[in-house]
Amino acid sequence: MITFAIGLSIVLLFVILFLLFRIGTLASIFRGSSQRAVGTTRTSNRVNSVLFLLFLIVGGAAFAWSFADSWDTMNLPLASVHGEWTDDLFWTTMIVIGVVFVITQILLFYYSYKYQHQDEKRAYYYPHNNKLEIVWTMIPAVVMALLVFGGWKTWTKITSAAPEDAVVIEVMGKQFNWMVRYPGADGQLGVAKHTLIDATNEFGIDFSDPAAMDDFMPMEIHVPKGQPVLFKIRSRDVIHSVFLPHFRVKMDAVPGMPTKFWFVPSKTTDEMRSETGNPDFKYELACTEICGRGHFAMRFILVVDEPEDYQAWLAKQPIFAEQNPEVVAKFSSSFSQQAVAENKTGETAAEVKSEL
C-alpha cells in the first residue's frame, strides 16, 4: 500500500512538473519572448548571470568554510622525516594553484555576469594579442619550472639509496593480508622462492640458506624511532601497494619484481597517542592497489618504538626455524647452494637498477 502511495505521488509529481513545463512554454509564446534570439531575453540573461555571480560568492564561501572546517581532519598527523618535505611542497604548490584558481574563477564568473547580453551593446572585436599570449605562456612556464625543480630535488632525496645501517624489513602482500619478515641477528634475509610456499612456509623461504635460519615473522611491524627503515616490498600473487598514510610512504608490491622504500620514522606510537589525544592510536598500513575481494581489509599495524624498546622487542621474537623444525628438515643442503647463488645475483642486479 505504501509502495503504491509513493508510486502515485511520484507520478503526480511528474504530471505537475510536466504541466508547469507546458505552462512555461505557452507563457513564453504569449509574451513573445520565443520570437527573440535564444539567450537574448531579459529574464534568461538576468537569472543566469546573477546565478553565476551568486555561484561564485556562495560557492566560494562554502568552499572556504568547508575547507577550513575539514582542515584538521585532512591533515593527517605526520610521523616521518621526508613527510615534512613532501607536506611542505604540497602546501606550497596548493598556495600557487590556489591563487590561480581564485583569480581565474573570479574572472570567469565575473565576466559572465558583467558582459551579459544587452540589446544596444555590441561586443568588442578583439581577435588576438600576441604580446598577451607570450606573457601568459611565459608566466606558467616559469612557475612550472620552479615547481619541477622543487619536486625533482625532493623526489631524488626520497628515492636515493637507503643508508647502510638501515633496519631492513621485508613486507609481502598477498590476498588478503600483509606479512612481514625480519632478517634476525645476522641482518640478512634468507632466500625465498614462490615455488617453496606452503601453508606453514608462507614466504617460501629456502631454509638451506643459512641466512634464513634466524628470520622471524611478527604479527606487527616494529621500527625504531629516528633510524632509517628500509622496506623490501614484494607480492606473491597480484599487485598490492604498501601505504603508510602517517609516514607519507607508498610503494607497489609487484609479483616478480621486488620494490623498496626507505624512510625515517620521527614519532613513536606513544608520542602520537599523546599528540592526538587518542590513547588507542595505531599506525596503520593499508593496501592502495586494487587486489580483489579483500582489498579494503588489508590492515596491518606498525609500531614505532624508542630505540631501546625496539631492541627489547627484537630480543623477544621467536625464530621461525626454531619453531618449525619440520619445515626446515625438508631442505637438503645440496639443493640450496645452487638456489642461493642464483638468487644472490638476481637481487644485486635489482638493487643496482633501482638506485639513482
Next chain:
Amino acid sequence: MSSTDISIHPDVHHAHDEHDHHHDQNFLEKYIFSQDHKVIAKQFLFAGIFWAFIGGFLSVIFRLQLGWPEATFTFLEPILGGWIQNGKLDPEFYLALVTMHGTIMVFFVLTAGLSGTFANFLIPLQIGARDMASGFMNMLSFWIFFLSSVIMFWSLFLETGPAGGGWTVYPPLSALPQAIKGSASGMTMWLISMALFIVSQLLAGVNYITTIINLRTKGMSMTKLPLTVWALFFTAILGLLSFPVLFSAALLLIFDRSFGTSFYLSDIYIAGEALTNTGGSPILFQHLFWFLGHPEVYIVILPAFGLVSEVIATNSRKPIFGYRAMIGSMIGIAILSFVVWAHHMFVTGMNPFLGSVFMFLTLIIAVPSAVKVFNWIATLWRGNIRFSTGMLFAIGFVSLFISGGLTGIILGNSALDIQLHDTYFVVAHFHLVMGAAAFFGMFCGVYHWFPKMFGRMLDEKLGAVHFWMTFIAVYLVFMPMHYIGIAGFPRRYYNWTGFETFNIFTDMNTFISLAAIIGFGAQFLFLFNFIYSIFKGRRATQNPWHSNTLEWTTPVLPGHGNWPGEIPTVYRWPYDYSKPGAPEDFIPQNVPFSATQSSNLPNEKDLE
C-alpha cells in the same frame, strides 16, 4: 537480403550525385545501416546517452554503499539479485561496479559518444563536404562499436560478474580467474569488447583525418577551419596512434589468460598453487596501457575543447581570442600527451630517474592548458554574452577544467604523488578535469547542435535547470573528495570502517553520495527534454544562434548530401563576430569580403 542490397546500392551512390533521389532509400538503409554521417552521428549519440545512464546508475549503486556502509540494501535485490547477500553488496560486485563505471564512461560515453557524435556530425558540415570520405567505413565503425557495446553490456549479466579489476585492468589481477571472479568470463568479454571497440575507433579515426585533409570545400584552408574541426582532427590522430598500443596490450593479456604465455606474469603463488609463469612483468602492461591511457584522456577532452571554443565565441558574439594560439596549444597538448604516460606509475617500482623525467614532461602540459583557459576567459571579456544552455555548459566546462586541471600540477609531481597516488584526490582530479568537464563539453555540444540534428530546439528553461543542478551537484560531489584524498583515503575501497585512519569521514561520504544521487536525478530532466524536443520541441530556424560556421547555411534539416545545391565557398575565418562596421554582429564564412566593404580590415580590402 543480400539481393536487395545489390539492387539498392547503385541508387545510394546515385543519390550522392543527384540529391533529389535520396528518398529512394528504404527504412533500413536510411536509419539503421545508414552511411549518412548525420544519421551515424545520431546513432553514436543515442548509444552514448544509453551508456551514460548505465554508467551513472552503476555509480549511484556504489555511492549508496560508500555513503551508507552500515545500511542494508534489500530493496536493491530485485535489480541486483545474487549480488546482494543479506542486504549487503558483495565486495567483488562493488569492484565490478567501479570497473564497469570507469570503462563505460571513459570509452563508451566520452570516447565513442562524444567524438563519435560530434566528429561524425560536424566534420562534413563544418568543412563543407557532402559526407565522410568513406561512408561505408563510417557505418562499419558504428556497427562494430555496437557489437562491442552488446558484448560489454552482456558481460554485466554474467553469473561471475563483469570485469572487476579496475578499468585499468592491471594483471595479474585481471589475468587470473582465481584472483577475482570478474577475471573469469567477464574479463574475457571485456577484452573482446575492447578489441572490437579499438577496431571501431581506428576505422572512424582514419575516416575523420582523411575527410578533414581531402574534402574541405573551396576556400576552406586549414587556417579557416573552426576550432571544433581542429580539435576533432587532433583527437583522431591521437586515437590512431595510441589505440593500437592498447590493442597489443589487450592481445598479450589474452595470450596470458588463455594460451599460457608469461608476458605479464611472474613468480605467482595463488589459490594454493605456485604458477609456472616466470619472467613476465606486470609493469610492462602498465606501460602499454598508459601509453594509450594518457592520450585517451586528451581524446576525451580535446573534442570538448573544440565544442566549447566554438560555443563560447558564438555566444559571446566575439572572435575566439588567439585562434592560432588555441591551435598551437592543442598541438602542444597532443604531442606532449604521448610522453607523459608514466606519471600514472610513479610508485609502481619504476626506476626513480624515469619518475623525474616524467614529472618534468607532465608539468609542461600545464602551460598550453593554461593558455587555453586564459584565451577562453579573454573571449568572454567585453563580449555580449547570450546565455543559451550550450553557453551555460561551456562556462561550466571552463570552471570545471580549471578546478580539476590545477590539481594535476600536484599529482604530476612525483614527490607529492607518493602520498596522493590512488587516493580520492586522484578521483576528484580526473573526475573534474576529464569526467565532468568532458560531460559538460558534450552537453554544450548537444544543446548547441540539437537544432541542426533534429530541426527543433531543446527547451531552454529546462536546459538551464538541468545545467544548474548538474553544475552544483558536480562541485558538491568532487570538491569534498579532495579533502578525504589529502587525508589519504584510498580508492576502490568497499568499506573503510576497518581503518581508524579512514573512518572519520562517514558524514562527508554520505554528503557526497546524496549530491551524486541528486546530480544523477537531474540528468532525467535532460533525458525528458531530449526525447520530448525531438518530437515536440519548438521548430528551429536555419541559424538559431546567429553563428558563422558552414553547418548553419544548410537547410533546417539537411538531407543526404547536406546542401541541396552547390556547396558554399568559404572566404573568411569562422570568427567574424561583432566586426566593427558590419550591419549584423556576425558574418558567416561564406560571405565574400567584396560584400562586406564597410567592415573589412585594411589587409582584407583586396580579398574577394
